[in-house]
Amino acid sequence: MDLGTANSIVIYNGKIVVNEPSIVAYDRNNRKIIAVGKQAQMMEGRTDRNIETIRPLRGGVIADFEMAQQLIRQLIAKAGVGRSILPPSLRMVICIPSGITNVEERAVRESAEQAGAKEIRMIHEPMAAAIGADIDVLKPQGHMVVDIGGGTAEIAVISLGGIVCNNSIRIAGDVFNDNIVDYMKRQHNMVIGIRTAEEVKMKVGAAVSELAEPPEDFCTTGRDQLTGLPKQISVNYKEIAHALDKSIASIEQAILDTLAITPPELASDIYTTGIHLAGGGALLRGLDQRVKSKTKLDVHIVPEPLSAVARGTGKALKNFNTYQFLVR
Ligand SMILES: Nc1ncnc2c1ncn2[C@@H]1O[C@H](COP(=O)(O)OP(=O)(O)OP(=O)(O)O)[C@@H](O)[C@H]1O
Ligand SMILES: [Mg+2]
16 A cells, blocks of 8 residues: 555555545544545545544645544555455555654554454655666666655655665645645736646646646636636646746755765666656656756656556555565
8 A cells, every 4th residue: 555645545456446635534523534636636625624634644644543544444455455355365455654653653553453464564655656667776876866856855865775875855746735825826816726826737737837748728727817707718738837946956966965865886877767757747847857957867757647656555465474674
């Protein structure tokens, strides 16, 4: 299971069986769960006073324990590996952000146990991303992985099955969305919601203001700040590249900082192996190009960046007892 800030994926018997946004909708009066995943997402920003939607994981950490546990339980149930038909020896590997505290780690483990898992191991996100990208992590060769998710951008140098140095900043997809909301307010006097910002990012999001294949301008709807009336505005990718510029510069800086603390032998490996971009953020138009020109290194977007961490976690499960980096 990849328990992400934005999306959670469950792989069972080698196949993705659940892929849902990490959102829980519950009744405020009795804290009963009403919906999780896509269904809860539809309710986001549209709830009445009795229903609340929450993303229990924020900025790569657990923001709401109880709801995070509920999410884990419901995801396992959705995967069809519910308690009733559970094989008695169910093994589970859960991918956790590298910034997670011991208390949080225990909470994740307990939820998985309550949901029926018998043997549990944890794996750190960048390691899972590297395995998912088919990198031979056990070899004595340095690789840099940059995983830009919803809550965090994690940068790690991996060699000999371990994370040699890493850096994690809380600037990723969610902050990009905030940047877009702010920009629309400042520039167009228009108030938009987070879901709309997310849509703008998908349609015309960019990391550079010169793209060889630019996306078409996107018409977005929001509320005029002055009149209070709904209105429509067309946005182009150059505007969004401008809106995201500072956040992306921070990620670039974190990459440079990590390179600066990388032991020299591994640094020279990375000169040949390059940087592997994973996570949904890797899909931002022109991000690879921008990181490449900043670091002068080769930048590869891993195949299917949104599921790389989950696939790596799945592969780790196959080596449950042999991968020494699986946290017990
Ligand atoms: N095409 C795209 N362009 C830009 N951003 C995208 C694209 N597709 C997805 N994203 C963003 O990627 C993020 C989700 O990525 P991912 O599923 O890797 O995160 P996560 O694993 O849930 O989060 P984290 O690893 O931080 O806990 C979201 O913020 C989403 O908006
Ligand atoms: Mg992730």
